[in-house]
Amino acid sequence: MIAVEFRKQIKRLRTYIGLGICAGLPIIITIALKAGGPPRDHGDTEAAFFRLATKSGINMPLAALSVMSLFLLPVVVMLFFGESVSGEAGWGTLRYLLVRPVKRARLLAAKIGVASVLAISGVALVILTGLAAGVLAFGWHPVPTPSLVVFSQGEALSHLLIAAGYVVWSFSGAAALAFALSTMTDVPVGAVGGSMGFVIVSQILDGITAIPKGVRNWMPTHFWRVWDGLFQLHADYGNLIRGTLHQLPYVVGFALLAWWWFKRKDILS
Amino acid sequence: MPAPPIQIERLSKRFSEDVLAVDRLDLTVEEGQIFGLLGPNGAGKTTTLRMLVGLVHPTEGGSKLFGETVRPGVDVLRRVGTLVESPGFVPHLSGMANLELFWRAGGQKMSEADLDGALEVADLGNAIERKVKTYSHGMKQRLGIAQALLGKPDLLILDEPTTGLDPQQMREMRDLVRSIAERGATVLLSSHLLGEVEQVCSHAAVVNRGHVVATGTVAELMGSATTVYLEIDDLARAREVLGKLKGVRAVNEEGQGLSVELEGIDRKDVVAKLVRGGVGVETVMSRHRLEDAFLTMLEDGAP
Numbered sequence: 222m223i224a225v226e227f228r229k230q231i232k233r234l235r236t237y238i239g240l241g242i243c244a245g246l247p248i249i250i251t252i253a254l255k256a257g258g259p260p261r262d263h264g265d266t267e268a269a270f271f272r273l274a275t276k277s278g279i280n281m282p283l284a285a286l287s288v289m290s291l292f293l294l295p296v297v298v299m300l301f302f303g304e305s306v307s308g309e310a311g312w313g314t315l316r317y318l319l320v321r322p323v324k325r326a327r328l329l330a331a332k333i334g335v336a337s338v339l340a341i342s343g344v345a346l347v348i349l350t351g352l353a354a355g356v357l358a359f360g361w362h363p364v365p366t367p368s369l370v371v372f373s374q375g376e377a378l379s380h381l382l383i384a385a386g387y388v389v390w391s392f393s394g395a396a397a398l399a400f401a402l403s404t405m406t407d408v409p410v411g412a413v414g415g416s417m418g419f420v421i422v423s424q425i426l427d428g429i430t431a432i433p434k435g436v437r438n439w440m441p442t443h444f445w446r447v448w449d450g451l452f453q454l455h456a457d458y459g460n461l462i463r464g465t466l467h468q469l470p471y472v473v474g475f476a477l478l479a480w481w482w483f484k485r486k487d488i489l490s
Numbered sequence: 491m492p493a494p495p496i497q498i499e500r501l502s503k504r505f506s507e508d509v510l511a512v513d514r515l516d517l518t519v520e521e522g523q524i525f526g527l528l529g530p531n532g533a534g535k536t537t538t539l540r541m542l543v544g545l546v547h548p549t550e551g552g553s554k555l556f557g558e559t560v561r562p563g564v565d566v567l568r569r570v571g572t573l574v575e576s577p578g579f580v581p582h583l584s585g586m587a588n589l590e591l592f593w594r595a596g597g598q599k600m601s602e603a604d605l606d607g608a609l610e611v612a613d614l615g616n617a618i619e620r621k622v623k624t625y626s627h628g629m630k631q632r633l634g635i636a637q638a639l640l641g642k643p644d645l646l647i648l649d650e651p652t653t654g655l656d657p658q659q660m661r662e663m664r665d666l667v668r669s670i671a672e673r674g675a676t677v678l679l680s681s682h683l684l685g686e687v688e689q690v691c692s693h694a695a696v697v698n699r700g701h702v703v704a705t706g707t708v709a710e711l712m713g714s715a716t717t718v719y720l721e722i723d724d725l726a727r728a729r730e731v732l733g734k735l736k737g738v739r740a741v742n743e744e745g746q747g748l749s750v751e752l753e754g755i756d757r758k759d760v761v762a763k764l765v766r767g768g769v770g771v772e773t774v775m776s777r778h779r780l781e782d783a784f785l786t787m788l789e790d791g792a793p
Contacts, residue, residue: 229580313577
C-alpha cells in the first residue's frame with residue numbers, strides 16, 4: 222500500500238514544486254550572498270545566521286533553515302499532508318480505493334507514511350543543497366555561530382542534523398491538523414489553507430505579549446525556533462525536549478480526530 | 491444452497507433531518523441475473539449502491555454480499571467489481587499505471603489480475619500508456635469498466651454505466667454487460683434510462699423516493715401497463731367511443747393520433763369497438779414498453 226501511495230504522490234506536479242522549492246531556495250540564497258555579500262548586523266538570530274553564512278559553508282543550511290522554517294517549509298509540509306486524502310477525493314479515486322478490501326485505517330496509515338517521507342525529504346533537501354552550495358561557495362571551515370562560539374565542522378554537522386530533525390518534528394502538530402482536515406473535505410486547498418491559517422494565527426497570538434504567557438506557551442508554534450539554541454556555548458537541550466513533547470498532544474489529538482472522522486465518513490465524492 | 495450475491499434488508503440512509511435517501515429498501519439479486527435498479531434521478535439508487543460496497547454507512551438495516559455482511563473494506567469485496575457514478579483515475583498517470591495501482595492497492599499481485607481481459611475491454615490500444623488526463627469521457631468509462639473487471643468478479647456493480655456515452659458507445663456497453671453475464675457473473679446495474687434496462691436486464695426493481703415500488707422480471711414489470719398509439723379519421727368520435735370503454739385508463743392526443751392507456755382489455759377489442767362505432771382506424775402501434783410501466787408504477791408508488 223505504501224509503495225502504491227508513494228508512486229502516486231511522487232509523480233505529482235505539487236511534489237516536484239514543493240521539493241523543488243526546498244532544493245532551490247538554499248542555492249538561490251547562496252548565490253545572492255556570494256554576489257552581494259553578507260547582510261548588516263541587526264542583532265536578530267535569523268540575520269546572524271545569514272551574516273555568518275559567508276564564514277563557513279556549513280552555516281548556509283542553517284541560514285536557509287532559519288529563513289524557511291517559519292513559513293515556506295510549513296506550506297510545503299501542509300501541502301503534502303493536507304492534500305493526501307482530499308486530493309484523492311477530488312480525483313474521484315478515493316471511492317475506488319475503498320471498494321477494494323482495504324481497511325480505512327490502513328489507508329490512512331499509508332498516506333501518513335508517504336506524506337511524512339515527503340516532508341522529511343523536503344527538509345533534507347534544504348540541508349543537503351544548502352550544505353553543498355555553501356561549501357562550494359564559502360569553503361569547509363570551522364563554524365562561527367551567533368553566540369560567538371566557534372564549532373568544529375563535525376560538531377556543527379551533528380547539531381545541524383539534530384536541528385533538522387527537530388524542525389521536521391516541530392511541524393508535526395500542524396501537519397496532523399492538515400491531515401485531519403484532509404479527511405473532512407474534498408477540496409485540498411481547504412485542508413492546506415486551514416492548517417496554514419492555524420499556523421499563522423498561532424504565530425500571531427504567540428507574538429502578542431499582552432496574552433498571558435501560560436496561554437502563549439501552549440501555541441503549537443511556540444517552540445518552533447528553539448533549535449537555534451543548539452548553536453550556543455552550552456546547547457539548550459531543555460527547550461528542545463520541551464518543544465518535542467509540546468507537539469505530542471497536537472499530533473495524537475489530530476491523528477485520532479482524522480481516524481475517527483474517516484472511519485465514520487460516508488464517501489460521497 | 492449458496493447465498494445470493496446480493497441481499498438487502500430494510501436498508502435506510504438518512505443524511506439529515508430532511509433528507510431520507512433510502513427508506514427501508516429490500517432487495518435480493520440471485521446468481522446469474524442482470525438486475526436493473528431503475529428509478530428517476532434522486533431516487534436513492536447511487537446511495538444504495540454505495541452502501542452495498544461499504545462506501546456509505548447505513549442508518550438502519552444492512553446488506554450482504556454472498557452471505558457476508560457488508561462493512562468498509564470487508565474481504566468479500568474481492569469478488570466484486572464496481573463502477574460507482576463515474577470512473578475516477580489519477581490524472582497524471584497512464585491508464586496502465588492506474589490499473590496497476592488500483593489492483594495493488596488491494597494487496598494483490600498483478601499476476602492475480604486478469605490484465606489481458608481488462609485491456610481487451612478497455613480497447614484503448616497504445617493510448618493505455620498515455621496519461622489519463624488526455625482521455626475522452628468514453629475512454630475513461632471503458633477504462634473504468636476494465637478496472638472493475640480486473641479481478642474477474644463474480645458480481646459486477648455498475649452505476650449509470652452509459653452516462654455521457656454516444657449511441658455507438660452505449661450499444662457497445664450493453665453488449666459488454668451481456669457478455670460479462672454470459673461468462674457467469676451477476677450484474678447489478680442502476681439506470682434512469684428505461685430503454686437500457688429493458689434491453690439489457692433480465693430482472694429489475696423500480697425505486698422511487700428511496701424504496702422499491704415494484705420488482706420482478708423485466709417482462710413482468712412491462713406487463714403491468716400497456717399503451718397503444720392509434721391514428722384514426724375522427725378524433726372526437728374516437729374519444730367518445732373510448733370514453734365509454736371499460737379498461738381504458740386514459741386517452742391523450744399525441745401528434746396526429748391518440749395515445750390510449752389500457753388495463754385489462756386487448757388492443758384488438760379496442761380497435762373492434764372503434765370500427766363498430768364508426769371510426770376509421772389507420773394505424774395501431776403498441777407502446778407496451780417499460781417506460782409506461784415505469785411511469786405508472788411511480789405514480790402508484792407516490793405518497
